[in-house]
Amino acid sequence: MTDAARPSLLLVDDDQAITAGLGAFLERSGFDVRIAGNGAEALAAVAKAVPDITVCDVVMPEVDGREFVRRIRAEGRWMPIILLTNVGESYERSAALDEGADDYLNKPFDPQELLSRVRAVLRRSVPGEQPLSTAERLRSGGLVLDRSARRAWLDDTELTLTPKAIMLLDYFMTHPGELHSRDRLLSALWGFDFASSTRAVDHRVAELRRVLGDDPADPVFIETAQSLGYRFRATVERA
Amino acid sequence: MSRLRATLVALIPLALGLIAAAVLVMTGERRELVIGTPIPLLVALVALTLSAAVALIVIALRRKQIGQQRVEAARAAGEQSGRADERESHRRFLARLDHELKNPVTAIRATLAGIAPAGPDDDALVVIDGQAQRLAALVGDLRELAELETRPLELETIDLEAVVRDAVAAVAQQRPAAADRLAVTVDRVPWPIPALLADPDLLGLAIENVVGNAAKFSADGPIEVRLREDGGHAVVEVADTGRGIPSTAVDLVWDELARADNARDVPGSGIGLSLVRAILRQHGGDVSLRSVEGSGTVVTLRVPTQRGD
Numbered sequence: 001m002t003d004a005a006r007p008s009l010l011l012v013d014d015d016q017a018i019t020a021g022l023g024a025f026l027e028r029s030g031f032d033v034r035i036a037g038n039g040a041e042a043l044a045a046v047a048k049a050v051p052d053i054t055v056c057d058v059v060m061p062e063v064d065g066r067e068f069v070r071r072i073r074a075e076g077r078w079m080p081i082i083l084l085t086n087v088g089e090s091y092e093r094s095a096a097l098d099e100g101a102d103d104y105l106n107k108p109f110d111p112q113e114l115l116s117r118v119r120a121v122l123r124r125s126v127p128g129e130q131p132l133s134t135a136e137r138l139r140s141g142g143l144v145l146d147r148s149a150r151r152a153w154l155d156d157t158e159l160t161l162t163p164k165a166i167m168l169l170d171y172f173m174t175h176p177g178e179l180h181s182r183d184r185l186l187s188a189l190w191g192f193d194f195a196s197s198t199r200a201v202d203h204r205v206a207e208l209r210r211v212l213g214d215d216p217a218d219p220v221f222i223e224t225a226q227s228l229g230y231r232f233r234a235t236v237e238r239a
Numbered sequence: 240m241s242r243l244r245a246t247l248v249a250l251i252p253l254a255l256g257l258i259a260a261a262v263l264v265m266t267g268e269r270r271e272l273v274i275g276t277p278i279p280l281l282v283a284l285v286a287l288t289l290s291a292a293v294a295l296i297v298i299a300l301r302r303k304q305i306g307q308q309r310v311e312a313a314r315a316a317g318e319q320s321g322r323a324d325e326r327e328s329h330r331r332f333l334a335r336l337d338h339e340l341k342n343p344v345t346a347i348r349a350t351l352a353g354i355a356p357a358g359p360d361d362d363a364l365v366v367i368d369g370q371a372q373r374l375a376a377l378v379g380d381l382r383e384l385a386e387l388e389t390r391p392l393e394l395e396t397i398d399l400e401a402v403v404r405d406a407v408a409a410v411a412q413q414r415p416a417a418a419d420r421l422a423v424t425v426d427r428v429p430w431p432i433p434a435l436l437a438d439p440d441l442l443g444l445a446i447e448n449v450v451g452n453a454a455k456f457s458a459d460g461p462i463e464v465r466l467r468e469d470g471g472h473a474v475v476e477v478a479d480t481g482r483g484i485p486s487t488a489v490d491l492v493w494d495e496l497a498r499a500d501n502a503r504d505v506p507g508s509g510i511g512l513s514l515v516r517a518i519l520r521q522h523g524g525d526v527s528l529r530s531v532e533g534s535g536t537v538v539t540l541r542v543p544t545q546r547g548d
Contacts, residue, residue, distance in 0.1 A: 017346035024353030084345075108344040108375040111352035164393060164440070190440060199409050199447075200440040 007052035007122060008032045012042040012068070013084070014060045022055075025111050031118075039063025043071060046079075053122055054081045055114065066099055073100040073134070080125045082117055084109070102131045103175075106187065113184075120178050132236060133174045139239035140232075143212065143221065145173055154212060164189070165207045172208075172222065172232035181229040205230055326388065333385035333495070340378045347371045380510040384495060387517045392438040399435050399442075399473050399542070400425055403466055406447035410454055417454035417462065426467035433544050435473055437522055442542070445518040445526075448511045449477045449538045456502065457481025457535070472524065473544055478537040484530040492528070515540070 009031040013019050019035045026033050034051065036042040038060040046054070054072075058065035065083050072081065083104040102121045105114055125131055132138060138145045142155040150166045152159045161169070167189055171180075182198035190200060205222060208214070214221045223233045276284075348371050351359060359368045404423055411418035425432070453462045460480030467474050484492060488499035493516050498509040512526075515538075519526045523543045530536040 015342050015346060018342060018349050021346055021349030021351070021353045025349060025356055028353065028356040106379075107341040108348060108378055110372075110375075111349055112358075162393075162395060199405060200443065203405075203439075 006030060006032050008034070008049070009118070010034050010036060010042060010045055010051040010054040010056075012036045012039065012054065012060070012065070013057040014038050015057075018057075022111065022114075026055075026115070026118075029115050039065060039068035039071075042068055046072060046077065050077065050079055052079065052127075053118060053125075054079065055084065055118065056081060057084045069100050078125075078128060078130050078134075080121045080131065082114070082121060100131075100134050102133055104188075120175070124175070124177065130238075131174075132176070132238070135174075135238040137239040138173045138236050140173060140176070140221065140234040140236045143234075144239055145169060159211050161211055162204075162207065165204050165211070168201075168204045169208055172230070173236050176232045176234065176236040179225050179229055179231045185229070201230075330385050330388045333381050337378055337382040337385060340374070340381075344371060344374050344378055348375065377510075380514075381495070384510060384514055384517060387441075387514065387521065390521075392441065392521055394436050395439055396434050397437050397439045397442070399432055399437075399475070400466060402439055402443050403446055403464060403475060406443050407450055407464055409447050410450045413451070414454045420457075420460065421450070421454070421462050421464065423464045423466065426465075430468060432466060432468045432473045435542060435544060437542060441518045442522065445515040445540065446475060446477075448515050449475075449526075449540065452511060452538075453477050453479035453481065453536070460535070468544065469541075471544055472541040475540040475542075476537055477540075478535065480535040483532040483534050483536050484528070485532045489528065489530055 007030075009026055011019055011023055011026065011033055012035075013022075014037050016037075019037075023033045023035050034045055036045050039056075040062045042054065042056060043063065045051075056065045056068055063071070069081055069083065072079075080102040081100070083101040085104045085106050102125065103117050105117060136146070136148055138147065144153045145166075146152070147170055150163065150170075152161060152166065152169060168185070171185070171189055182201045185201045186198050205224075209216060209219075209222060212221055216224060219233065221232060221234050223231050225231055347367070351364060351368050351371065355361070355364055359365045400423075407421050407423055411421055450462070450464060457479040458481070463476070463478045465474075465476040465478070467476075482502075484499045484502075488497075491497045492499060492512050495513045496509045497513075512528075516526050519540055519542065524541045526538065526540045528536065528538045
């Protein structure tokens, strides 16, 4: 572990063109960067010194990104991991989280977006503690979410929500206090990169608010950051 | 059995009969056989013989027709399976292309970010960054298109009018200059459009795309969005008085990345209509287009009101 001013970051990708460029960018953005060419090298690097955060590609020779996450978590290490996924489908993306990654970005991504993800994950993670994304059930006040059963309750009454709204609630509750742009939510949950269709996000947020009885003018759970996006403002804990 | 052989077999009794008759004539056989038959029975026998002949002809024709139908059905099945194979191979190609383009585009953007972490400040870098972003968007669109063909729909009971009004409002918001030109009309007599089982996000995306195109390719003039029910389909028509599509390009605009020659000055990837078609087909519907260059375009989206599955 290094000093908080210059957190250590392990960057794992088998494509040197990516690690060279991204490594330089992250170094210049204030991180102490180490590079590994695949999952096996990354496991060795972690054994040598545990980084504050790991950014890891999924498709790699020998040990791939998912296997790397599984092995790290099996060792009981809870340092934050962001996966760089190569697949578009939403169940693949949520699988990335189910396997214990803290966040994911789909290639090709905006390096600035990666930087803001890295900073957000570092902000919300408590060293040595399991991230919310590995919890089976989450609680926020009277709201309880069973993540594997995809069911939710408010004050012990089960909520009727569409699968997409449950997925959005899951994303909000595993990323509390973070501002999410509509584009980010659309791309992360719907798999669309068509900026023109962000209304789909507004609709699902409206559905969540209606079911949760959350007043947009005085929200308990989901607040709107005008023209920027949405934020889950309530505190979330494991249930 | 070939037709010639069948004919030969059929002629064998006749040939044998003729040979026997000739032999009898040559041997001097002159006796006569006289059979007394009541006329009503004779009439009945003639009628029976005629019916049998007609029945044989009808059976022969029917067998021939069934044979032709079988050949047609086999040909159609073959063509359909060929088209499905072609679509699947095309989808795999798009997925591979996306996969192979991802890393180079990521590397270009990462390298640029390494050179100028706060964003490019040099003119040349701004161009490279802009073009890399464009490529990244294109890669994302291609992936989305490949994925749409196999992605399961998230079906809900929807009010199509609400989805249409929403898509129109979204376009009005993105293009305030076109807002006053957009009008939605809905046929409710003699019956309204029934609630549909559809994926509202995808259908909304398709409608928004078509309405967005109408706004993009018409500088002025009305844009009419018309909604009606037609023989088991909900129909959305989007009509504009814009620049239209040259007749030579009308059939090509559905292809990925295809853009008509008169559309090159308008930003866009040429993926929109392919996406619209993929979404409509996923819903068991279809989309068609009529256009006259210089006069305008009408795009018709049809979604079945009852799902077949």
